[in-house]
Amino acid sequence: MTATSPSLSPATIRHSPVAWLRKNLFNSWFNSMLTLVLGGILLWVAYSLVNWAFTMAQWQVLSANLPLYFVGRYPSDQYWRLWTALALITLASGLSWGLFSRHLSVLFSRGVLMGLGGITVLIVLVPMPGPYRARMIGLILLCTLAAWAGRLWAQRVTSLGRWLSLAWLLSFFVTLWLMAGGLGLPAVSTNNWGGLLLTLCISVVSIALSFPFGVLLALGRQSSLPIIRWLSIIYIELIRGVPLISILFMGQVMIPLFLPEGMRPDRVLRAIVGMTLFTAAYLAENVRGGLQAVPRGQIEAARSMGLNAPLTLGLIVLPQALKIAIPAIVGQFISLFQDTTLVSIVGLLELLGISRSILANPEFLGRYGEVYLFIAAIYWCFCYAMSLGSRKIEEALNTDT
Amino acid sequence: MTSRPETSVPLWRDDRFWKIVFQLVVAGIVIAILGLFIHNLRVNLERAGLEFTFSFLTNSAGFSIGETLIEYSPSDTYIRALLVGILNTLRVVLAGIVLTTILGVIAGVATFSDNWLLHKLSLLYVELVRNIPLLLQLIFWYFPVFLSLPPPQEQLQVMGLIYMSKTGIYLPWPTIGLPFWLSLGAVIALAIAAWTLLQRRTRAMVERAASGRPQAIALSLIGGIVVVLIALGFNWQIPQSPDPGQVQGGLRLSLEYSAILVGLVVYTGAFIAEIVRGGIQSVSKGQWEAARSLGLTPSRVMQLVVFPQAMRVIIPPLNSQYMNLAKNSSLALAIGYPDIFSVASTSLNQTGRPVEVFILLMAIYLLINLIISLGMNRLNQAVQFTEH
Numbered sequence: 066m067t068a069t070s071p072s073l074s075p076a077t078i079r080h081s082p083v084a085w086l087r088k089n090l091f092n093s094w095f096n097s098m099l100t101l102v103l104g105g106i107l108l109w110v111a112y113s114l115v116n117w118a119f120t121m122a123q124w125q126v127l128s129a130n131l132p133l134y135f136v137g138r139y140p141s142d143q144y145w146r147l148w149t150a151l152a153l154i155t156l157a158s159g160l161s162w163g164l165f166s167r168h169l170s171v172l173f174s175r176g177v178l179m180g181l182g183g184i185t186v187l188i189v190l191v192p193m194p195g196p197y198r199a200r201m202i203g204l205i206l207l208c209t210l211a212a213w214a215g216r217l218w219a220q221r222v223t224s225l226g227r228w229l230s231l232a233w234l235l236s237f238f239v240t241l242w243l244m245a246g247g248l249g250l251p252a253v254s255t256n257n258w259g260g261l262l263l264t265l266c267i268s269v270v271s272i273a274l275s276f277p278f279g280v281l282l283a284l285g286r287q288s289s290l291p292i293i294r295w296l297s298i299i300y301i302e303l304i305r306g307v308p309l310i311s312i313l314f315m316g317q318v319m320i321p322l323f324l325p326e327g328m329r330p331d332r333v334l335r336a337i338v339g340m341t342l343f344t345a346a347y348l349a350e351n352v353r354g355g356l357q358a359v360p361r362g363q364i365e366a367a368r369s370m371g372l373n374a375p376l377t378l379g380l381i382v383l384p385q386a387l388k389i390a391i392p393a394i395v396g397q398f399i400s401l402f403q404d405t406t407l408v409s410i411v412g413l414l415e416l417l418g419i420s421r422s423i424l425a426n427p428e429f430l431g432r433y434g435e436v437y438l439f440i441a442a443i444y445w446c447f448c449y450a451m452s453l454g455s456r457k458i459e460e461a462l463n464t465d466t
Numbered sequence: 467m468t469s470r471p472e473t474s475v476p477l478w479r480d481d482r483f484w485k486i487v488f489q490l491v492v493a494g495i496v497i498a499i500l501g502l503f504i505h506n507l508r509v510n511l512e513r514a515g516l517e518f519t520f521s522f523l524t525n526s527a528g529f530s531i532g533e534t535l536i537e538y539s540p541s542d543t544y545i546r547a548l549l550v551g552i553l554n555t556l557r558v559v560l561a562g563i564v565l566t567t568i569l570g571v572i573a574g575v576a577t578f579s580d581n582w583l584l585h586k587l588s589l590l591y592v593e594l595v596r597n598i599p600l601l602l603q604l605i606f607w608y609f610p611v612f613l614s615l616p617p618p619q620e621q622l623q624v625m626g627l628i629y630m631s632k633t634g635i636y637l638p639w640p641t642i643g644l645p646f647w648l649s650l651g652a653v654i655a656l657a658i659a660a661w662t663l664l665q666r667r668t669r670a671m672v673e674r675a676a677s678g679r680p681q682a683i684a685l686s687l688i689g690g691i692v693v694v695l696i697a698l699g700f701n702w703q704i705p706q707s708p709d710p711g712q713v714q715g716g717l718r719l720s721l722e723y724s725a726i727l728v729g730l731v732v733y734t735g736a737f738i739a740e741i742v743r744g745g746i747q748s749v750s751k752g753q754w755e756a757a758r759s760l761g762l763t764p765s766r767v768m769q770l771v772v773f774p775q776a777m778r779v780i781i782p783p784l785n786s787q788y789m790n791l792a793k794n795s796s797l798a799l800a801i802g803y804p805d806i807f808s809v810a811s812t813s814l815n816q817t818g819r820p821v822e823v824f825i826l827l828m829a830i831y832l833l834i835n836l837i838i839s840l841g842m843n844r845l846n847q848a849v850q851f852t853e854h
Contacts, residue, residue: 089582096581103583292489296496306832308796310807311824318820322510323503403599410601410800417602433610441598441606448597 117434126432127439130423134440137259137414146250147262148200150240152207157236159208161229163215168461181205237273255333259414261443267333267415268402271340275401276394278341279348280387284378286349287356297349304346310407313339317411336408344401351397355390356382395455399448406444416440507821514818520826522817523548529812531804533720544813551809552830558726558795558805559834563788565731570738570787575768577743588739595736601797603733608725608801615721619710629705629713635724639717640700649699653692660688722803726795734791741783745776777849785842789835796831806830 091097127134136147188201219225244266246252258266285297304312316339321329330338359382367377387394409418420436423429429436477483511517527547530540535553538546576588595603613632616622621631629636640646667681705716719727749772757771758764796807807827814823 089580092580096579099581100583103587107583107587290485290489292493296492303828303832306835307828308793308807308831310796310799311827311831314811315820315824318814319824322507322820325506326510326513399597406599406601407797410797417599417605421605433606437602437606437610441602444599444602445594445597449593452597 122435123432124435126423126429126435130429133419133423134260134416134443136262137419138257139259139262140253140257143246143251143253146243146246150243152204153236153239155204155208156211157229157232159211160215160218160225160232162208163212163217164219164225164229166212166216167219178209181209237269255331258333260419261416263333263413263415264402264405267337267340267405267408267413268398270337271344271401271405272398274337274341275344275348278345280352280383282345282349283352283356286353301346301349304343305350309339309343309404310410312343313407313411315339316342332411332413336411336413340401340404340408343404344397347397347400348394351390351393352386354393355386355388358389359385392455392459395451395458399451402447402451403444416443511821516819518821520822522819522822525817527813527816529816531809532802533723533804544817547809547813548806548826551804551806554803554809555792555795555798555805555807555834558723558730558798558803559792561727562730562734562791562795563838565727566734566738566787566791567784569731569735571742573735573739574742574746575773577739578746578768580764592736592739595733596740600729600733600794601800604726604729604797604801607729607732608722612721612725618712621707621710621713623707627704629707629716631713632721633713633718634721635719636705636713636716637719638702638704641703643701646700649695652699653695656688656692656695660685663688720803722798722801725801726798726803726805730791730794733794734787737787737790738784741780741787742776745778745780746772748779749775774849781842781846781849785839785846788838788842792834792838793831 090100132139132141136144139147185202185205188198188205215225222228242248243250244253244258244262245255282297282301285293286301288294288297313336316335317332320335320338324330363381363385364377367381372380405415406417408415409421412418414422417440420440424431424433424436523544525544526541527544528540529547531538531547531550533554534550535557536546536550538550573588573591576584579585579588615630615632618631618633621629623629627638663681663685667678667685670676670681671678703715703717706714708714746768753771753775754767757767762770795805798805799808799811802808810823810827814820817823
């Protein structure tokens with residue numbers, strides 16, 4: 066895993082391998098010893114991992130349950146709806162990719178395209194049913210073509226960005242409609258949603274709901290009005306003081322108690338409410354950090370221009386504060402995405418929950434290593450992609466200030 | 467100007483009026499929603515034949531708990547069961563804070579190592595651990611790692627000091643008794659003496675350009691005495707295995723406790739490593755260069771010049787990591803370690819009293835967090851920059 070080629074560090078390209086080794090691994094007796102010990106441990110770990118993966122592990126627990134991991138018990142004759150939703154999202158993200166790449170040319174470079182090619186090769190290599198493979202490759206093609214189209218389009222239509230935001234908003238509701246049914250499509254109960262589908266659904270909806278709530282709470286906490294400020298402080302500190310799992314349990318147990326008789330929102334909704342209430346408190350603190358970083362002069366200048374308080378906030382302060390807070394907000398979203406695993410404790414079958422139910426199947430008893438490594442890899446890819454994206458945004462924002 | 471200046475604006479143009487109205491409206495809405503909730507709660511509880519009371523706490527709990535630090539039997543009260551849970555949580559949190567700090571500081575400092583392998587390894591550790599959900603990691607430590615330890619007959623042993631099998635992990639541990647307390651007291655006294663000596667040495671070296679040699683000799687002497695005291699005075703019990711499958715003496719850690727502790731420490735350690743790295747990076751480069759030009763070795767630069775300054779940046783976020791660790795210990799529920807959350811949720815299922823149990827649970831976690839926060843704020847004041 067760590068066998069990154071030495072030429073990666075720019076300063077040492079000119080050195081010979083031996084000189085590089087001497088400088089970076091064996092420059093003192095202590096470092097030499099450290100290198101030998103760490104190298105030995107690493108080799109041993111790598112050897113036992115490879116040995117385990119090729120001789121002991123039984124990977125059919127993955128291939129036999131692939132649909133379960135991704136969509137749970139979603140009825141298989143309705144899969145086309147999910148593929149359609151995925152295609153819509155791919156289209157929108159391809160277009161946005163093309164749009165962004167006009168400003169950040171790194172995004173549409175040979176490296177990125179080669180990465181996509183690599184993923185395509187990987188899809189061909191990974192054993193899975195043929196039609197899935199064809200569809201996945203189709204999606205990658207769609208994404209690339211949409212990006213190319215978006216790039217050309219953005220040159221002609223300057224307001225493409227605004228239309229794309231609208232398209233994203235629409236695709237959110239269309240996806241929900243495709244998933245849940247109704248309005249002409251047969252309904253699929255949330256009990257059948259599962260796996261990665263449910264993980265993504267809970268995290269995306271909670272992110273979408275907690276963001277405005279968190280911003281409001283942050284503004285409330287910074288407000289000069291005592292009642293508003295105290296209510297916000299009490300909420301934020303109370304929620305931040307207790308574990309998420311207790312909020313989720315409370316969502317499952319207490320929400321029905323707080324509602325009039327007969328009203329029992331379904332369990333996915335209750336989990337989303339819990340996640341939203343929790344994340345909003347943390348987001349509020351992140352946004353508060355951004356608000357505090359906006360220089361006072363900005364507010365005073367806006368006021369002196371005759372803007373009233375809400376306009377100052379909406380046009381001057383908030384855009385700057387949110388921009389400053391982007392890394393922290395993305396970090397919060399990453400941890401929200403990871404925290405969706407906790408809903409498996411309250412009995413929902415998201416990615417971790419479905420894995421545990423697969424492991425309860427006598428056929429796959431004791432195959433913990435394979436299953437958990439697989440879903441850990443899925444989580445890792447998503448979270449790493451998000452943090453990488455946030456770092457890129459941060460860099461892009463830093464250059465223009 | 468003929469007309470008098472307008473001193474009283476109409477009410478609807480007055481900013482202050484609208485501020486008060488807005489606050490009252492928000493407060494009204496919040497109170498109305500809370501009132502509705504409480505009303506519904508009362509109706510729902512009444513229908514279930516329950517009333518709000520904590521009297522169930524003195525009833526017999528009737529469930530057994532896998533690990534207890536104090537005497538406990540199923541016939542004891544709920545209060546005692548919850549106390550057992552609190553102690554179990556504290557056992558994880560305290561050990562976790564100590565170990566995670568050590569791991570995090572080592573990993574954070576290691577990113578500045580000139581050893582390429584160590585540098586890359588610490589970066590890999592952080593990237594790997596931070597991007598995988600904690601619950602998954604805990605489950606991973608418990609099921610594929612600790613539960614796959616061999617059965618007692620084929621136990622693993624490390625140099626005859628540590629034994630590991632499905633029944634638990636056995637570590638050497640001091641015998642608690644009069645000699646132990648005496649030695650511990652002596653070690654603490656010596657540590658305090660060493661600290662004041664160190665301060666004096668630094669002052670002597672800075673102010674009078676003394677060599678600091680006598681103090682250095684005294685310090686190494688103290689160090690030697692401490693080592694001897696710890697080795698001999700603590701009455702170390704080494705786990706013994708007279709026949710295969712049986713281990714006597716030493717400290718037994720259950721697999722559940724080991725898994726939750728290792729999982730939390732590894733996870734939180736990665737975050738602390740990032741904090742430490744950020745803190746060290748915040749120390750200006752001039753400080754490094756100045757220290758190096760005085761002839762200090764890189765490790766002494768880190769220890770004497772950079773790290774003490776980095777502490778100021780490190781401590782506030784460290785506080786929230788400790789609180790996260792305390793809150794995340796509630797995930798012990800998923801691997802069957804009986805912490806406070808797991809005991810409380812069993813009590814909840816048995817008594818059917820969600821409201822009371824949740825109030826207790828929240829109060830306990832808020833209290834733990836408050837204590838951590840107070841302690842860290844003290845520490846923060848101690849390391850702050852004092853300008854003369």
